[in-house]
Amino acid sequence: MPVNVLNTPAPVSQRGLLAAMSACVVLVVGMVAAVNLAVPMLAASALRPSASALVWIVDTYVIFFACLVIPGGAAGDRFGRKGVLLAGLLLFAVGALMSAAAPNVPLLLVGRAITGVGAAAVLPNTLAVLLHAVPAERKGVTIATWASMTGIGGVVGNVGGGAVLTGGSWRWLFIAAVPVALVLAALVGRVAPVSSRHGHCIDLLGAVLLVAASVALLIGIVQGPEQGWGSAVVVTGFVSAAVLFTVWILVELKVDHPLLDPRLFRIAGLRSACVGMTAIFFGMFALFYVNASFLQYGKGFGVLLTGLGILPLTVPIILGARHVGRLVQRIGLDATITLAFAFVGGGLLGLSTSDAQTPYIVYATWLVVTGVGVTLALPTLSGAISGSLPHAQAGVGAGLQSTTREFGSALGVAVIGTVLTGRFVAALPADIRADHDPHTVAQALATTTPDRAHDIVTAFVSGADAGLRAIGVAVLVLGALVLLQSRISSK
Numbered sequence: 039m040p041v042n043v044l045n046t047p048a049p050v051s052q053r054g055l056l057a058a059m060s061a062c063v064v065l066v067v068g069m070v071a072a073v074n075l076a077v078p079m080l081a082a083s084a085l086r087p088s089a090s091a092l093v094w095i096v097d098t099y100v101i102f103f104a105c106l107v108i109p110g111g112a113a114g115d116r117f118g119r120k121g122v123l124l125a126g127l128l129l130f131a132v133g134a135l136m137s138a139a140a141p142n143v144p145l146l147l148v149g150r151a152i153t154g155v156g157a158a159a160v161l162p163n164t165l166a167v168l169l170h171a172v173p174a175e176r177k178g179v180t181i182a183t184w185a186s187m188t189g190i191g192g193v194v195g196n197v198g199g200g201a202v203l204t205g206g207s208w209r210w211l212f213i214a215a216v217p218v219a220l221v222l223a224a225l226v227g228r229v230a231p232v233s234s235r236h237g238h239c240i241d242l243l244g245a246v247l248l249v250a251a252s253v254a255l256l257i258g259i260v261q262g263p264e265q266g267w268g269s270a271v272v273v274t275g276f277v278s279a280a281v282l283f284t285v286w287i288l289v290e291l292k293v294d295h296p297l298l299d300p301r302l303f304r305i306a307g308l309r310s311a312c313v314g315m316t317a318i319f320f321g322m323f324a325l326f327y328v329n330a331s332f333l334q335y336g337k338g339f340g341v342l343l344t345g346l347g348i349l350p351l352t353v354p355i356i357l358g359a360r361h362v363g364r365l366v367q368r369i370g371l372d373a374t375i376t377l378a379f380a381f382v383g384g385g386l387l388g389l390s391t392s393d394a395q396t397p398y399i400v401y402a403t404w405l406v407v408t409g410v411g412v413t414l415a416l417p418t419l420s421g422a423i424s425g426s427l428p429h430a431q432a433g434v435g436a437g438l439q440s441t442t443r444e445f446g447s448a449l450g451v452a453v454i455g456t457v458l459t460g461r462f463v464a465a466l467p468a469d470i471r472a473d474h475d476p477h478t479v480a481q482a483l484a485t486t487t488p489d490r491a492h493d494i495v496t497a498f499v500s501g502a503d504a505g506l507r508a509i510g511v512a513v514l515v516l517g518a519l520v521l522l523q524s525r526i527s528s529k
Contacts, residue, residue, distance in 0.1 A: 052172055056180065058225050059164040060187045062123070065218055066130065066157035067191030070100055070323070070447060072199025074330040075345055076208040081480035083208060089477035090260045091143050093455035096327060097256060097448045098147050102154030103161075104444030105249040108297055108437040111162030112240045119166045120230045124223055126159025131219035138212035149212070156219075161440060167230050185420070186359070188443075192326075193352050200345020244290055244297035251282035252445070259452045263459040264477060298441070302427075302434070310523035311422035312442045314375065317516035318415045319446030321382050324454035324509040325351075325389070325408065328502045335479055336394045336499045347398070350405040354413040362417045372524055374418050379517025381411030386510030390503045394495065453512075454505040462501030467493050 073096055080087055080095060087095065114122040133153030140146035165184050172180050202214045258275030265271045290296040303309045326348070333339040333347045366374045385408030392401050424435045459477055466482065470490065476482035482494040 052176070055171055055229050055231075056168060056183060058222070058229050059168050059184065062127065062160050062164045062222055062226070063184065063187040064191040064194050065215070065222060066103070066160050067188050068195030068198065069153070069157070069215065070103070070444075071192045071195030071326055072202075072211060073099070074326045075196065075199045075203055075341055076211050077327070078331055078334045078480070079203065079208040079341075081478045082484075085140075085143055085146065086481075087143050087478075088264060089455070089459040090264050092478065093260045093452055094147055094256075095143070095150060096451050096455075097260070098150040099154040099157070100323075100444055100448040100451065101252050101256065102151050102249065103157045104441055104448060105252055106155055106158035106245060107162055107440040107444065109240055109242070109245045110158040110160075111166065111437055112297075113159065114163040114166050116240060118232065119163045119170065120226065120232050122159050123163040123167060123230065124226055126156045126163065127219050127223040127226065129153070129156030130160065131216045131223070132156070134212045134215040134219065138209045138216070153215075162437065165436065171231050189352070189355050189359075189416075193349065196326075196345040196348050198345075200342040203341040203345075239295040241290075241293055241295060241297040244286060244293065247282055247286040247289060248297065251279050251286055252448070254282055255279035256448065256452050259449075259456055262456055263463065298434075298438070302438075305426050306523055306526060307422060308426035308438075310520045311419045311426065312438060313516060313523070314379075314415065314419045314520040315423065315439065315442040316446035316449070317513055317520065318378070318382060318412060318419070319443045320450040320453070320516075321386055321509055321513040322408075322412060322450070323447035324450035324505070325386060327451045327454055328458065328505055331479070332392070332499070332502045335495050336392075336502070337398065347402075348405065350402040351409040351412070353406060354409040355416075358410070358413045359417060362414055365414070366418060366421075371418065371422070372521060374414055375517070375521055375524060378411045378414035378418065379513060379520070381414065382408055383411075383510045383514035383517060385409075385411060386506050386513060390506035390510060392503070393499050450509065454509050457508045458498075458501040458505040460501075461504040462497050465497035465500040467497075470494070 077092055077096070081092055110122065110126065130153050133149045133151070133156055136149030136152060137146055138149075140149055165181070168180050168184060169177060199211055202210050254275050256275075258272050258279060261269070261275065262272050287300050290298060290300050303312070329348055330344055333344040334341065339347060362374070385404050385406075388404035388407060389401065392404070420439055423439055427435045462479075463471060463475075463477060466476070467490070470476065470482060470486055470493070474482070474485040476485060479494055479498050482497075483491060486494065
């Protein structure tokens with residue numbers, strides 16, 4: 039039985055509520071993109087992070103966000119969507135403040151984890167609050183508007199993050215997030231309606247196991263270049279990930295209310311669409327991670343210009359998203375998916391040919407090519423995930439979309455960071471490598487004379503190109519697997 043809650047707020051306009059919820063989505067998604075711009079500043083900061091620590095600073099937020107977004111929605115159903123949304127915004131502010139004040143890398147990672155937990159509580163409950171408040175005939179438009187905010191969030195994160203970071207310190211990025219989160223919490227408290235609560239169980243054990251397995255997998259990937267691929271840390275990470283994922287599946291098969299029922303992946307169309315969504319975000323956020331450093335180190339762009347430099351990727355998304363449905367009707371689902379992966383993978387391979395002398399207009403052209411693929415992929419794969427499940431499991435479909443997006447983002451950053459570091463170290467002049475063994479551009483620049491800067495930047499560009507090639511090939515291979523699975527499921 040639903041539990042009725044008193045203290046219903048005064049009626050507000052649906053447009054005002056939609057604006058408030060959209061702003062919350064932009065905040066939590068924008069932080070995923072914005073922190074990539076701060077990587078060069080963090081690398082040169084007094085924290086002196088290693089190459090693997092830089093990846094963790096980006097990925098800790100993303101992996102907690104990815105793994106907890108489904109329990110975040112379940113917590114809203116059980117304890118009240120407005121209350122959990124408010125708690126998420128406050129946690130986001132606390133984590134951002136801790137990150138801004140962190141005197142060392144471990145405390146910065148704790149702050150990032152807390153911020154990710156807050157984001158996981160915010161994202162699903164913004165949609166739940168909206169769907170509770172709008173009439174049935176407005177739900178489709180509301181969902182479409184909400185979904186578009188995830189794309190806009192990436193743009194705002196790049197441009198807004200670049201503007202904030204012109205202050206000269208990476209700490210400003212996290213400081214700026216605190217008042218924004220608090221203002222949004224006050225706005226949500228004023229405009230969001232209170233919905234009924236439902237006695238949904240939260241699979242805490244499943245959530246803990248999923249986070250632990252994901253972190254173990256990332257440890258294996260991220261620590262390889264520094265620790266060695268045969269080191270105890272790396273081998274333990276991969277073995278632990280395999281064991282924990284297996285335990286997680288066994289637990290989910292036995293509990294009455296699983297975090298995510300593995301049996302759903304018996305549906306071939308759902309399975310292929312989830313792999314496809316993971317692959318697209320794998321490629322896109324790997325690009326975000328490298329783009330920020332490439333434009334600053336390789337092209338000499340300032341941080342604001344770097345934030346603006348990714349905008350060509352978004353042009354096709356803004357102009358073409360509404361036409362994708364008609365294209366699918368004309369050429370079919372499989373052809374659209376084929377084009378999507380061809381453009382994303384081809385665009386990444388094209389970007390991998392760039393160096394410090396490549397004109398930005400050429401680089402921007404490859405960004406547009408990649409953006410065309412993303413534009414074709416997102417609504418097509420989102421529709422495939424939703425269409426593979428019955429209407430009663432619409433919430434599960436929304437949770438799967440969020441989880442696959444963020445998990446793909448975390449993997450993309452981890453993999454390209456690993457390839458970049460390995461190639462960068464190998465491409466450094468032998469004397470720099472032998473005397474100092476640097477693993478980041480900042481470390482190399484700090485231990486050599488200014489006249490060696492060109493050699494160091496050249497090594498970094500070589501690493502960035504190798505990373506983009508590896509990601510581009512991986513996206514094309516995964517796209518082929520998605521297409522093959524899609525054709526099998528349609529027979």
